[in-house]
Amino acid sequence: MNNSEELRLNKKLDGLRLMADEMPIAIIVHRVADLSVVYMNKLGLGTLGVDLQELRTIDSREYVSRYFHEEDDEDYTAKIQHNIKHHPLKSSSFFQQVKTKDGNWQLFASSTKIFLEDEKQQPSYLITTASPLDPAHHISEKISRLMDDIRFLRNNAIVFxxxxxxxxxxxxxxxxxxxxxxxxxxxxxxxxxxxxxxxxxxxxxxxxxxxxxxxxxxxxxxx
The missing domain is CATH 1.10.10.10 (Winged helix-like DNA-binding domain superfamily/Winged helix DNA-binding domain)
Incomplete structure (x- = not known):
């Protein structure tokens, strides 16, 4: 990252921080090159039970294996990468189950889009908003069950x-x-x-x- 891009990133992050911790959603900024986390607001950090300093020390693979279903992550990462390349103005929306600090899985409705471009107008950072869904709501139960079925289908297609x-x-x-x-x-x-x-x-x-x-x-x- 050159100095100009770093300044632009910090300026955007400073603006984001003004309100991010007041929002009832998790907000995450990833580096496009390796999908590592560079910023996460308090709700997100509190859900995972981690601080930003520690989160920045782990690579994207460990981040995924700690907090997400890896097969699901592959699916929506492929969708995000496709949209970045072919529909750069389009947000990528998806459901994801996140392993919380107490070891349980919580369902989020998430959306990812480009947060910053480099000097060549290529995407360099992404921003994701993740809204927690009430686990007691019948819609959450149906979505979680559907995601479990898709995971089961994927894992057992060969034997079937x-x-x-x-x-x-x-x-x-x-x-x-x-x-x-x-x-x-x-x-x-x-x-x-x-x-x-x-x-x-x-x-x-x-x-x-x-x-x-x-x-x-x-x-x-x-x-």
Whole structure:
């Protein structure tokens, strides 16, 4: 960073600090080059249970691994980078779950945009606002559940892809609570064949109980 850019950054940060700690949202400024944090207001720091001096000493990878789901971060970071390149005036909005100082996950509605450009008019800093959502609100519960389902889908897509068409059909019926006898009658196949399919499904998906079968069926839109 040259002196001119540093002066412009400090001027913008000084203006931000005048009101940032009064806002009911977390406000974070990142460096585009490595996504390291250069500023965070009191609400954000209080949520994480860290001070700005310490936060500035950790790199972006440790920052993500400490406070966020890494797979989710990859998704919205890719979205932000795409918008920076192709739609520089557009904000990137997303939901994110943040690990708070007490070890719990809290849902935020966040939005990121360019905060400062360098002398070549290339983005050099980003600003993110993160509004905490009431965990007791039904919308928060639905969004958190949806994010969990997306994470489950992402993590299990490969093993689910190992199922045959018949096994997928039987997995759906397992999730609906049908017994092996009922499945055999419905598909006009032998009971022993159904039992073999069920055993193969349990092994491929590492199912421990019927709840696991339901989870897979729901995540992959079988029920």
């Amino acid at each position: 892809g190992k199922l045959t068409a018949r096994e997928i059909e039987i997995l759906k019926m397992m999730a609906l609570g049908l017994s092996s006898t009922e499945i055999a009658k419905k598909l006009f196949i032998a009971l022993t064949t159904v039992d073999t399919h069920r055993r193969n499904i349990r092994q491929k998906l590492n199912l421990k109980n019927n709840y696991d079968a339901v989870r897979f069926a729901q995540a992959f839109d079988l029920v």
